[in-house]
Amino acid sequence: MKHLLKYSAALLLLALLVSGCREEPSYPDEPSITFERVDQYTYTKNRITFDSLVVVVNFQDGDGNLGLRRSPEGEGDPDFQGSFDQSSPYFNNFFVNLQVKRGDTYVPFPFASEFLNLNGRFPRLARDDRHEVLEGEIKYTLTNFSNDIFDPRDTVRFEIFIYDRALNKSNTVYSDDVVLFQGQ
Known part of the structure; x- marks a missing residue:
């Protein structure tokens, strides 16, 4: 028992030392994103069916300058x-x-820029302006998909990219297909 306590303390100290020596990853200053998933929530209100979609992308950024405040x-x-x-x-960032999928090809949604602008801002991801490596996920909610605008059998996908505060553009990713109004 005496030896067990003696070695347990040494092993605990060794584990703490090894875990404290984790090397920070090194990423470029330009943000990089990967598509993770789309969470779909379908509901009906006043006989109109709506979809609320949450697009999730993973990100990596070498200097931590991602995000913009939503209000001044x-x-x-x-x-x-x-x-x-x-x-x-x-x-927007x-x-x-x-x-919209038409046959085997995807075409831009008609009127997207005039009536359905999906761009927006995600908040600052670091608390201050220090240059630090950031990685994680961004969840971005898209609303107002309704069956009075879209056909209930429409299959859509999203082309996504972000900018950092130095105006570095990320790579472009595409979501998986989403069949609208099937999330019930």
């Missing part, structure tokens, strides 16, 4: 000026293009 923190907030001004093409 006072006058002069850098997330709402210059390149991120509301009139700028970089105001999460870009989604909807494609």
Whole structure:
């Protein structure tokens, strides 16, 4: 018993030392994403069927400058000026293009830019402006898919890319097929 306690303490100390020596991964400063999944929630309200879709992508970023605030923190907030001004093409940082399957090919959804803009902002992922490696997942919710706009048998997919605050564009990924209004 005496030897068990003696060696257990040594093993615990060794385990703590080894776990503290984990080397940080090294990623490029440009964000990289991979498609993970689409969670589908179908519901009916006032005889109209709706789909709410949650697109999940994994990300890696070498300098940690992902995300933009959704509302300004006072006058002069850098997330709402210059390149991120509301009139700028970089105001949003999460870009989604909807494609509908027609036969064996995908075509852009008609009227997507006019009536159905799916782009938006995801929040800052680091608490401060330190350069640090980030990896994880982004869950992005898409709503307002209704059976008065889409055919209940439509199969869609999403083309997705993101930008960081240095305006580095990620790679582009495509979601799996989603058959609308089948999530009940």
